[in-house]
Amino acid sequence: xxxxxxxxxxxxxxxxxxxxxxxxxxxxxxxxxxxxxxxxxxxxxxxxxxxxxxxxxxxxxxxxx
Numbered sequence: 814x815x816x817x818x819x820x821x822x823x824x825x826x827x828x829x830x831x832x833x834x835x836x837x838x839x840x841x842x843x844x845x846x847x848x849x850x851x852x853x854x855x856x857x858x859x860x861x862x863x864x865x866x867x868x869x870x871x872x873x874x875x876x877x878x
Contacts, residue, residue: 819830842849 816830819826841847844850
């Protein structure tokens, strides 16, 4: 069963897909002996972490059409 097949069947089928396929796969990938374990970093969310991103301009430029 693939995600493409399941998403057409509705929300109940999606929950079954997550339970039977997605979560067990992610558990194996992120386990201590899995390939993604070294990539996992502890998540810390503070306001200081967001300052490194560029801010979008707040002014809307006026364009002559």
